[in-house]
Amino acid sequence: MDRSVMVEVKNLKKRYRLGEIGTESFRQDLQSWWARHQGKDDPLSRIGEEPDVFYALKGLSLTFRRGESIGIIGENGAGKSTFLKLLSRVTAPTEGSIDLYGRVTSMLEVGTGFDGEMTGRENIYMNGAILGMTRAEIDAKMEEIIEFSELREFIDTPVKRYSSGMYTKLGFAVASHLDSEIIIMDEVLAVGDIAFQNKCLKKMKEAVTSEGKTVLYVSHNMNQIRQLCDRVIVLSRGDLVFDGDTGEAIEFYLKQFQTEKHARDYREEIRPDWLHDERIRIVSAEYRDRDSIYFYRDEPMKIHMVLQTEQDVEKLGLRIEVSNTNDVKLGTYFLYDICDCHAGERIELDIDVDISSFTNDTYNTIYCFFVRDESGTNLNVDRVYGLSFVHEDSLPARKLNWETENWGYLALPGAVVTHVEKH
Amino acid sequence: MSNQLRDTNYHIHVDSGHRFLTFNLKETWKYRDLIWLFTKKNLLVRYKQTVLGPVWLILSPTMTSIMYTIFFGTVAGIDTEGLPKIMFYLAMNGLWSYFSVVFFRCADLFRGHAYIFGKVYFPRLVMAFSEMLVSVIEFLIQLPVLVILCVWYSFHGMAIPYITWFWIVIILFWVGMMAMGCGILVSSFTTKYRDLRILVGYAVRLWMYATPVVYPLSILNPGWLRTLELINPLTYPMEFFRKMVLGVGGAPVYSLIISVVFTAAAAVLGILVFNKMERNFMDTV
Known part of the structure; x- marks a missing residue:
């Protein structure tokens, strides 16, 4: 030609x-x-x-x-x-x-x-x-x-x-x-x-x-x-x-254009005003297997966290709140009863998060540690801005042109056709 | 389908330099279909969704002429060389309006069409010619009022000359080129500095009073005022138009020469400057 x-x-x-x-x-x-x-x-x-x-x-x-x-x-x-x-x-x-x-x-x-x-x-x-x-x-x-x-x-x-x-x-x-x-x-x-x-x-x-x-x-x-x-x-x-x-x-x-960090140090991080509890502090968080915040296809998000306890904490839980770049909360991962911790301990956590439902976009997260009191309500013990992530070439976007403005950010899992009958 | 890609010699070179002496007329002529389409569009768009539609074209100059007849003709008592006042003002105001409309449409060319100019390329002169053509058509739609009055007055004993289309076309082209030349020259400077546009608005209104529009040239006695009037390049076509249509009027030959030279200069300079400026207009509109 x-x-x-x-x-x-x-x-x-x-x-x-x-x-x-x-x-x-x-x-x-x-x-x-x-x-x-x-x-x-x-x-x-x-x-x-x-x-x-x-x-x-x-x-x-x-x-x-x-x-x-x-x-x-x-x-x-x-x-x-x-x-x-x-x-x-x-x-x-x-x-x-x-x-x-x-x-x-x-x-x-x-x-x-x-x-x-x-x-x-x-x-x-x-x-x-x-x-x-x-x-x-x-x-x-x-x-x-x-x-x-x-x-x-x-x-x-x-x-x-x-x-x-x-x-x-x-x-x-x-x-x-x-x-x-x-x-x-x-x-x-x-x-x-x-x-x-x-x-x-x-x-x-x-x-x-x-x-x-x-x-x-x-x-x-x-x-x-x-x-x-x-x-x-x-x-x-x-x-x-x-x-x-x-x-x-x-x-x-x-x-x-990746300016977002794949690892963060929280030692100097200023916590929100309302957080008075100082029993436990998150020290750092990073993605275990990459030096970027990009996740392709159905790769899991592998997070490594380091915590430092000041006082005893029982039944520590973690929320990972996910929002879009316009700061709209899209959903939250809950991890209950991770462990009981004692004063002065340094704790390392590895967490795998399945983000395959999120469509191609950039997401921000908040990590919030909590304990449950006697009545069953959550009491926040630490809260920081977490690592952002970008999902690229996600499963939903690969199957069809995903219309975020119409369908939202999540391709919800779990629906299956169990029966088809033709007459 | 690959035979579509026939034009192997096609080549356009674009750079920051500009040869001042480019008229672009050949390219503009290639776009003659577009001139016509814009003309149709502009006519259509201007009168769509108005109740009276193109009737406005006839109504508004007629109203203005009636006003002039009352104020300049009757109240101020300006002599109209024996012509019925309404006819005098219809003819004079008609041609003047044509001039000022072409002028202002060209002066506002870039602001008025910023949307399309900002998105596609075609020689911008196309739009200027189209605005002139729109105005010509509007003028021709208004003309029958004058013609009907002519017929009516000729039944009442007035000697009305035979209007030749030839001369009307010549005058329209002449005045139109003058207005377009001045208009695009102004537009080349007003897109950026709008003060100038306001200034020009005043200047044109003043120009009208220095032109035999609401009075005939003949009421001016020899003196500096009359000389000024004769230097005014619009004087001759105005008087000539009245002579052609109503049989009375006229100006000396040197006024004709000034007018023709001015028109040619305005058109040439206007087009040259416009072609130089059009390349970056959209950055400043």
Whole structure:
């Protein structure tokens, strides 16, 4: 297959100015204009010297070839969207160059350029024309687009009556059928139903493999990246930090931003005000078998804890409270009657936790030791923020695209069909 | 399907540099379908979900002309060179409105279309031409009121010249290019500093009084005021339009030359500056 270069990016930089535009920026404008006029260096072009200026891209050089599908990942503010904006020529680079050897369809947002008052069909013409296609060229594709969008009965309805899912369908149908060689998408498949998402991914994959198009796809959804892309670039704060195989890139990306500790020392930790009991203190906690907080598939979470007792404690228990990153409590593991402890003892605990029900996400924990008094109520004796964990490639997410916003964080175990009867 | 990838010579180079002398007109012409689609869309969107719809197009200038007739014509008693006052104001206000509408739509081009400009690329001039075309169509929808009045007055003994479409098109193109040139020139600077936009709003209102809109050129006696008026590039087309439509009016040739030169300069400079600025507009809107 022809692997000629479709996009060539050299030393691409983009500078933005932060803050309000007002008299200050007017002064700066005059300053840099004057400097340029005098043939001197623009005082604002030196990185780091001007606090109001920041580089969204700090010099990217990349080559994309025909028939490649490239995933672009990175945390928020990594420069992904700026990169796509420059490629789709919405804004111009501050330095460096881009050479495009094919027409670009960009979908920086679902249904870009759609106008609510116009019908689906009219919007298709509009989108085609924005790409520079003539009416006849669009007419030739019309039937295929309508078919793909699954919106035949609504195609002559103004799109403002569409649901967001329908909007996505039309937007994607148009973008994927237009006559372009390079397709740029910025996380557009986050909405819409799973079946349609898969159909779109399949369509893109097909466009890449059999039509030789070049696809650039930004997403935070690693499953979609895995499905679609055979090459992934990782951006971080405007720099290219990884370029290569999809699996390796995703692993690199997930490890890179791992700031959470896999081990914690609690000796200096300040306990909550309400905790007056000082009978026992947790000294440290760490994951036994790894130096990260990432757990893949159905690996158990193996925790090693060290405790120090000041006074006798009977029937010590431990709660591991799990919450999401928005601090919503999702559930709690209870460990009763771990041991009876005596004053001055140092106790080491190994705990295995089955986290397979948690879907792909980051979770925070709280470790709370408790004893039960005579009436059976829990009395907390120590409480600290526990180790966070990230569950990746979890069983539920592997079976299907897990919709956390609809289904929650837990794939509950325990339901089995015991009988099926057909009549 | 791989025959789709036919365009092997396609190449676009993007960098930070910009050659100042790029008109981009060839590329804009390639997008002529889009100009037409935007025109249709803008017309459609502006009058959808209004009860009277396009009737507003006829109603609002007619109302303004009636107001002018009452205040400038009757109260202030401005002489309209013997023309029925309502016709004078319909014609003058009509052409002036066309100018100011094109001007302001182009001046606000980036703020008005920030959403679409921020998401897709096409030559931004497409939108400027489309706004001009929208205004032309709106003007042509208003024109029949004037034509009907002409017919009515000609039955009552007034000599009405035969309006040629040719001249109307020429005048609309002329005034339109002037307005668009000035408008996009202003838009190139107002996206960032909105003070200028406010300033320009005032300036255009003042400009109206320096243009024969509510009075004919002929009421000005020779002197600096009349000279100023003749230097005003809008004076000639306004007077010429009145001459073509109502048979009375006109300005000296040097006013024509000033107007044509100004229009050409505004259009050329406007497009050049606009093309230079459009590349980074979306960072500042």
